[in-house]
Amino acid sequence: MQDTLKSTITFVKKTLENAEAGHDWFHIERVYKTALNINEKEKGDELVVAFAALLHDIADPKFNNGDEELGPKIAEDFLNSIQVEEETIKHVKLIIQNMSFKNSFDGAAFTSKEMQIVQDADRLDAIGAIGIARAFTYGGFKNRVLYDPAIKPEQHLSKESYKNTTAPTINHFYEKLLLLKDMMNTDAGKAIAKERHDFMLQYLDQFYKEWEGN
Ligand code: ADP
Ligand code: NI
Secondary structure, three states: OOHHHHHHHHHHHHHOOOOOHHHOHHHHHHHHHHHHHHHHHHOOOHHHHHHHHHHOOOOOHHHOOOOOOHHHHHHHHHHHHOOOOHHHHHHHHHHHHHHHOOOOOOOOOOOOHHHHHHHHHHHHOOOHHHHHHHHHHHHHHOOOOOOOOOOOHHHHOOHHHHOOOOOOHHHHHHHOHHHHHHHOOOHHHHHHHHHHHHHHHHHHHHHHHHHOOO
16 A cells, blocks of 8 residues: 555544544545445546545534535645645545535536545445444434334425434435435446445335334
């Protein structure tokens, strides 16, 4: 492994030492591995994919007064400090900016094969067995109920429900997790998403069955 990658891993681990479970080092490590795995098939620039995956959550705007530029800036400064090539730094910074701007209405959003690969890897970590674990962890942190049979899943398909801060965790499957499969960019990402999506459907079936005592 390149020395610059080793230094980056050390830097990210240290920076995220006290991060919450949703965006801790293990999330980064999974996204990193998945992104490299997808890149084997998609053949993007491996170094760009690796740096972007490792640095994509270096400063979550949610915990930094909504500052969208802090993460990209920290990533840029760090990569400069270890003398990574200018072009690579620029590209990595654009990817991180674009990933954190995902909910904005920035019409001229940047895209590239590497950007699509890292975004797919990040989204894949929100679905499947790990995605389920993350959702219930978040729900527990927010003290939400697991499920409320009085609320029908279809009621949660609207954007409005997303703002409902007391919704049961099962709702999150319908408002976000089950929609991610169709948002994948790459063929390799789509293939992995399909397996994880099917697993979530199977999980939900089992969940409802057990809920009824069967
Ligand atoms: P990201 O940074 O990937 O956009 P978030 O910070 O919104 O993700 O969420 C981190 C993790 O917590 C994800 O796995 C996500 O699915 C989960 N999560 C976010 N909002 C909710 C929610 N309302 N209920 C359950 N899980 C949630
Ligand atoms: Ni992430």
